[in-house]
Amino acid sequence: MRNAVRALPLLVSAALLAGAATACSSDDTSADKKTTSTPAPPKPAPALSDAQARAVITTYSKINNEANAQRDRARLDTVEDGPVYAMSVSEYTETEGLPKADRKPYKPWSYDASSAKLYIPRFTTGQDRWFAAALSSEKGKDPSRIAVFAEQPKDKRWELVSVVDLESKTLPDIALDKSGHATAVDATGNKQLAADASVLRAGVIDNFATGGTNTGTKVFKPTKASRQQIKVHDKTTRKFGKLGTTVFAGASNRFKDAYALKTRDGGALLLFAHTHTQTDAVAHSGLQINPSKEDNAWLHGTPRTSVTYTFVCSDAATVPAKAAPSQLIGYTCARTDAAGPPVGSAATDRA
Template sequence: MPHRSRRTAPTVRPATLLAAASLALVAGCSSSSDPASSSSDPKTTEAAKTAAEKPLIGVGEANQVVDAYQKLNNQANAQRSLTLMAKAEDGAMLAADKGYFTQLPELDPKQVASNLAPFAYVQRSFFIPPASAKADWFLMKARFADLKGGKPAAPSSTYTRFMVFRHTGGGWRAVAAAGFSGAEQKDIPALAVDRQGLASVAAPTTRIGRTAPADLAGLVADLYATGGDKRVLAKTRERDDAIGVWADRGEHLDAHAYATYAVARPHVGATYAMRTADGGALVLSDSAVDETVLAKDVNSWVTLGKSLQPFVKHGSARMSQVVQHDLQSQLGVVSPSGGTAVYAIDQQTTGIDATPMPAT
């Protein structure tokens, strides 16, 4: 699966559509203030302990969620339907895919057809917390496979995807996704599970060494705004690509305009983190940056590339300033020592603020 890039038109399949089927949450255990949970009766105590270790959702139900998600996703892709997408997603994934669907009229039709071709998730693994953790989400690890004649073809060996499904008022929704690509798949950490196979959620703001999972978003956005602090983020392909974007800012403007990047307020700002077997955490979150291009004088102006024109109603007329709003969906790993590495930064333009040149 290709990465979204600030230097090319976003062409990643919006693989984020989730069926609107609503599956009930598994009931959690009694609170500690419940007389039954504080009983000294050994049988009652054991029963309370067993209830505390019920999963948020069973594996069978989780598979049904993903099956329903795939069906609606493929229907929405075939119909190019924003309506179906909006019923299926939430959070940063919804914002990113709305941006992609906005661009569809001006994207390469062959590339769009490839990105939106029917697919399935295979080789699924689920990481489900206990109901007692009070979490409302679970994590899936899987591979992509194209659908041929309604059946999955050979799975991709070049990409491993992680996806978060969260239970909201309308049912289960896909809210975050990113993955490991190529040789960096060797860095996929083992996730911590207990004897019952239940996963452990990491609190977003609790530090693991020097770093909290919630810090990943700011660290990624800062790569574009300042080039980042190389002492904080470990060297990975995604980190270096982002630094390269910052280093090359304005290179194509021929001294006729300024180009700057600034950290922006995320659409959602959610952080989903699961404990790894070594005591660290696997993290998925969203961040945002704004790229501003400003003409230096009245004899210079800014124009929009074809793929960005659908975001601006007055088209590609001469602009004195353009602000491009980009969303990042990132995946990273926080090590037990607190070191952090980012392995995916999937980007999507979600809007454009353009200021036309004044009339002369």
């Protein structure tokens, strides 16, 4: 992922239980009866050490720069996955669609691994391992993003799978044990929280789709991030006036993994992803939508009667343990697709 992304935002934490096994024969003779002791459940261990986590962040920055310089998707795929990879590739695609004169030279950057605030949970054998980090791209500066790195056991590597631009420099108050490790909790179906990832995702989509009218303002208390999503809805749906319409809607979401860390108040920090669409359409025949240069990679400069844009977003929210609204603390979005029916080449009014 590049240093800045334009914003328009599976965890298994239950302990593995080893069942007791008892072998019995059909013979009623007590001498033939055998019992087995119940093995102790596996002891949770940190996903990795602090030093290893900082090395993961440093390696990510190095390879990310190498990939971005050449827009090398295969190279990028070794350090990114999920919505982060989808958003990064969309930036590559958008850049490649611009005239060469409009392509800005790539400027290398990196996360400051030494100042990263690490949240490393404990996991038992067989559980998916991941950790979160509050990151800054400038040495000495407060973190401005929160990210999740997940292990890919098959490839024996760690990859960035979620990153969110935070609305505030005040970080969530993550609960840490005596050794400084965080506690991972279920992000979906967790009855100990006021909302889980699916409820939060629906609330975010409603902020875009209705301005929060149905569920968004019920799920979230007002924050800078949630107000910004509502502002996107309100401003964008009015941009054409009487010449056209804009409709936001939820879309098929490939990125269902969500991550949650316990906070000191008994609630949790949740990081999740959502996908939504924005459909612009002319009000009547004789009008057309003229794509911008940034749309050229998908729309090739061809006027359209309607355009549906797809956005992939990463979101972060703090959720209380009791029944109360959650707080959206940041989100990051990128356009990943655009499509729509073209119009004829005859001159028409513009929308």
